[in-house]
Amino acid sequence: MMINLLSPIVSGAIPADIADEELVSEYLLTQNGRYFEILYQRYSGKVYAKCLTILNDNFLAMDAMQDIFMKVMLSISTFKSKAKFSTWLYSITYNFCIDETRRRKKRMMAGEEEIEKLTDTLEDEDLIEDERLISVKVDHMKEILGEMKEIDKSMLLMKYQDDLSIKEIVDITNKTESAVKMQLKRAKEKFVKIHEEKYANEQQ
Amino acid sequence: MSNNEYNGFKALEQEIINNRKDTEFNSVENKLKENKNTFDFIGNLISLYLPEVLTVLTKFIGGSRNNK
Numbered sequence: 001m002m003i004n005l006l007s008p009i010v011s012g013a014i015p016a017d018i019a020d021e022e023l024v025s026e027y028l029l030t031q032n033g034r035y036f037e038i039l040y041q042r043y044s045g046k047v048y049a050k051c052l053t054i055l056n057d058n059f060l061a062m063d064a065m066q067d068i069f070m071k072v073m074l075s076i077s078t079f080k081s082k083a084k085f086s087t088w089l090y091s092i093t094y095n096f097c098i099d100e101t102r103r104r105k106k107r108m109m110a111g112e113e114e115i116e117k118l119t120d121t122l123e124d125e126d127l128i129e130d131e132r133l134i135s136v137k138v139d140h141m142k143e144i145l146g147e148m149k150e151i152d153k154s155m156l157l158m159k160y161q162d163d164l165s166i167k168e169i170v171d172i173t174n175k176t177e178s179a180v181k182m183q184l185k186r187a188k189e190k191f192v193k194i195h196e197e198k199y200a201n202e203q204q
Numbered sequence: 205m206s207n208n209e210y211n212g213f214k215a216l217e218q219e220i221i222n223n224r225k226d227t228e229f230n231s232v233e234n235k236l237k238e239n240k241n242t243f244d245f246i247g248n249l250i251s252l253y254l255p256e257v258l259t260v261l262t263k264f265i266g267g268s269r270n271n272k
Binding site: 040070135 | 209210211212213214215216217219220221224228229232233235236237239240243244
């Protein structure tokens with residue numbers, strides 16, 4: 001087998017369209033930090049946006065982003081190439097932000113666990129159309145999300161920002177499918193309720 | 205959902221990305237690089253000295269067993 005010693009990667013020019021998963025495997029193979037830098041450049045903005053939306057504070061969001069990428073760097077060898085890198089990264093991001101919130105507000109945790117226990121047995125139809133949520137203006141969106149609980153915001157971001165399936169959200173949150181559906185339904189209801197309370201007199 | 209359809213959640217994400225401060229992002233990137241270098245350094249030390257440490261330990265354990 002002939003080895004191309006002058007392949008673009010070896011000579012330093014990494015193709016711009018190289019897949020995330022390929023960057024991970026090259027990083028693991030060579031330990032060349034340039035591969036990780038590209039992943040950072042591709043995703044730091046998105047990770048920061050999620051942290052800021054969930055944590056509502058720029059300093060906390062920057063710290064969280066640094067810790068998340070540190071965690072990614074240390075655990076990247078556990079990434080399974082069958083999965084999408086972005087989904088794996090978002091999973092770390094959401095779990096980190098939710099854990100961070102729980103650390104800061106220990107009292108909230110007991111309340112959420114109660115809801116989780118209930119949701120396993122409840123089945124209720126979700127009547128709110130997606131269009132009603134995604135059509136909200138950015139400025140209103142900021143205000144509404146700012147008033148919601150972190151776990152509810154995370155659910156909405158996973159579904160409407162990252163287009164994750166229920167199965168993927170189940171994997172990320174470690175909840176049952178019915179618990180995820182119920183949490184999502186409640187998050188949508190809260191979103192619509194806040195929207196109506198705040199902007200009932202305005203037209204979208 | 206079609207790609208052209210407005211999505212407030214994605215618009216919000218884009219707005220935050222557009223308004224981010226590059227200096228803060230660069231400083232996080234530099235800290236990550238520093239940490240990587242530290243980890244590499246520790247990793248190199250371990251891989252360099254681990255065989256010797258293992259040899260010493262094996263000898264020590266073997267020796268203490270023989271003394272029993």
